[in-house]
Amino acid sequence: MIRVLAIVALLLTGLPAAALAEEGGGGLINLDKSIVVQAINFFLLLLILGKLLYKPLLTMMDNRTQAIRKSLEEAQAARADAQREREEHAGKLQAAYAEAQAIRATALKEAAEEQRRLVEAARGEASRLVEAARNEMAQEVTRARQELRQEVADLAISVAERLIRKSLRDEDHRRIVQDAIARVEKVS
Numbered sequence: 001m002i003r004v005l006a007i008v009a010l011l012l013t014g015l016p017a018a019a020l021a022e023e024g025g026g027g028l029i030n031l032d033k034s035i036v037v038q039a040i041n042f043f044l045l046l047l048i049l050g051k052l053l054y055k056p057l058l059t060m061m062d063n064r065t066q067a068i069r070k071s072l073e074e075a076q077a078a079r080a081d082a083q084r085e086r087e088e089h090a091g092k093l094q095a096a097y098a099e100a101q102a103i104r105a106t107a108l109k110e111a112a113e114e115q116r117r118l119v120e121a122a123r124g125e126a127s128r129l130v131e132a133a134r135n136e137m138a139q140e141v142t143r144a145r146q147e148l149r150q151e152v153a154d155l156a157i158s159v160a161e162r163l164i165r166k167s168l169r170d171e172d173h174r175r176i177v178q179d180a181i182a183r184v185e186k187v188s
Helices: 002-023 033-167 170-187
Strands: none
16 A cells, blocks of 8 residues: 555656656756656655554554454443342342231231230139139138038037037036047048
């Protein structure tokens, strides 16, 4: 491509100058030996500029293009990774939410079961307390009846004793007391 540009530049500058020189117009370029030296200088300049500037410029442009392409590919890969991670996080979030719901449901079920068990225990305890109170009342009633019988017996004995004292003589009374003392000593 450089060669094509050089030839085109030579033709564009050389042809009008050659035409003017043939006419004898004394143009800018004289067609003598210096034109060959100028052409050689121009081609050398093109070669040197091509080697020193154009090729490094093309290499730099290719490197820059590859770096941009690589950056774009990395950006697309990063975008794809970010999308994949976003989807993973959304999946994990949904899984965590589902797990939290399951834990909540389990906790509610356990709480209901615990409440039912506590109510049953309270009812059992209440039944036991009622039964204990009934038994205690029955024992109290039985004890009260026994005390009442004992009191009635004591009153009957007391009344009988008074009646007997009035009707018994002193000797009979002593004999009864001695028999009672003898019975108490046998029991002791």
